[in-house]
Amino acid sequence: MKLLLTSAGISNKSIRNALVDLLGKPIEESKALFIPTAIYGIRGSAEIIRQVICGTAGDPFCEAGWRSLGLLELTVLPTIKKELWVPMLQGTDALLVGGGDCQYLCYWMQQSGLTEMLPSLLNKMVYVGLSAGSMIMTRFGTTYGNHTLATNSDKSFGFVDFAIHPHLDHEQFPDNSLANQEKLARTLQVPSYMIDDQTAIKIFDNRIEVVSEGKWKLFNPDQARTAS
Template identity: 75%
Template sequence: MKLLLTSAGISNKSIHNALVELLGKPVSEANALFIPTAIYGIAGGSQIISKVICGTIGDPFCQLSWKSIGVLELTALPSVKTELWMPMLQETDVLLVGGGDCQYLCYWMQKSGLAALLPPLLHKMVYVGLSAGSMVMTRYGTTYGNHTLTSETNKSLNFVNFAIHPHLDHEWFPQNSLANIEQLAASLPVTSYAIDDQTAIKVNGNLVEVVSEGHWKQFSS
């Protein structure tokens, strides 16, 4: 399993290098698919998607000189024949999963069938998450509640046995102070990583590594 779980995208050279190491080749030789689904769960999400794709908001993600890049919208997949999108997924080197609402994303990853397909695919494909796109692969997720899903709906997929708390001490997220995250981490039964936007968690098989040019802290369970 190859994961690069970021707070804000490919925000510095260290995280970029980690991506290249997981790929085993330059970004310019890799085919990417972008999953924007999670962003629909936040206010104004549909307007943010185009900015992420065009690279006019946040750190580089879609705009990394990929060999090719496509968009895979999970909410459409249940109504589309599998043979129309499965080949595209199988030929992808990198799955870019954007931020937004963890619970909404988790639901559609399961509803679309993608969650069940990921385990074998991640032996050859690299999964790159951004914020909620990272958290959904862990043991902890959040929601903004701007959807009709019940509170019991899963918020994460538990692919890895730890939690991530992104955007540490970010001015846009005052609730993400180190003190608040430490209190939250103490309530979870797994190791937690508080990471700022210059930090990512790299997972390669059983090896978990923090890649950072910023600030982060690990909390044991």
């Protein structure tokens, strides 16, 4: 399993080097597919998707210098034959999964059949998550509620046994202070990585490595209970 779970994308040289290491070759020689689906669960989605694809939304993600970049919209896949999109997915080097609404993204990953395919795909490709795209692979996800999905719909899949809390101390997310993220982490039964936009979690064959040029903290609920 090869995962690069970021808060904001390929935001610095260290994260870029981690991506190249997982790919096993330069980004310029690698093919990528971008999944924008989670963005539709938040306001202003059409413009945000355009910005992410064009590389004007913030740190590099789609515009990291890929050999080729395709777009895979999950909401379309249940209506077309798998033979039209599965080979494209199998032939890619990196799956770029954008941020937005975790619950909405989980729902369409399940409806499209991608969730069932991921275990075998992750032996060959690199999964690169951004914010919600990272969180759904862990044991914790959130929702904006801008949709009609059932409230008990999945918000994460638990491919890894920890939680990620992105955008630590970000000026656009005033609730994401370290104190608030620690308070949230205390409600969970798994370790929590609180990471800022200059930090990512690299997973290769179940080995976890924090890649950072910024701020992060690991909160372990077992240690917290022992200390109390």
